[in-house]
Amino acid sequence: MSSSIDERFATFNEQNPKVLADLEELADKLVKRGRTRIGIKCLWEVLRYRYLTETIESHGTYKLCNDYTSRYARLMIERNPKLRAVIELRSLRNQEEPMSADLQYFADMLAA
Numbered sequence: 001m002s003s004s005i006d007e008r009f010a011t012f013n014e015q016n017p018k019v020l021a022d023l024e025e026l027a028d029k030l031v032k033r034g035r036t037r038i039g040i041k042c043l044w045e046v047l048r049y050r051y052l053t054e055t056i057e058s059h060g061t062y063k064l065c066n067d068y069t070s071r072y073a074r075l076m077i078e079r080n081p082k083l084r085a086v087i088e089l090r091s092l093r094n095q096e097e098p099m100s101a102d103l104q105y106f107a108d109m110l111a112a
Contacts, residue, residue: 005067005071008068009067009068009071012068013068013072013075019064020072020075020076022050023040023043023044023076024079024080026043026046026047027043027076027083027086027087030086031086035086036085036086037086038083038086038087040069040070040073041066041069044064044066047064048063048064051063070089073087073089074089077089
C-alpha cells in the first residue's frame with residue numbers, strides 16, 4: 001500500500017528539519033524587506049538551488065519534491081500566524097471541500 005502525500009511529507013520533514021528552518025528564514029527576510037506577498041514555490045526554488053545534494057531523498061527524483069510546497073506553506077503559517085497575511089493558501093487536491101448548501105440539495109435530490 002502506498003503512503004499518502006501527508007505521510008510522505010511528515011517523513012521528509014522529520015528527516016530534513018533544515019528545509020523548514022530555511023523556508024522560514026527566507027520568508028522572514030522578505031517580510032522584513034517589506035514584501036506583502038510571498039510565493040512558497042519561489043522560496044522552494046531558492047532552496048533547491050542552494051542545496052541540490054544536501055537533503056535526504058525520501059521519494060522521487062528531486063531532492064526537494066514539489067508535492068510538499070503546500071504542506072510547508074501551511075506548516076509555516078501554523079508556526080507563525082503572521083505569515084497568513086503574505087502567503088496565500090489554496091485548497092488541497094486530496095482533501096474534499098465541503099459542499100455548498102445548494103450543491104448538497106442537488107446531491108440529495110439525485111440520491112433519492
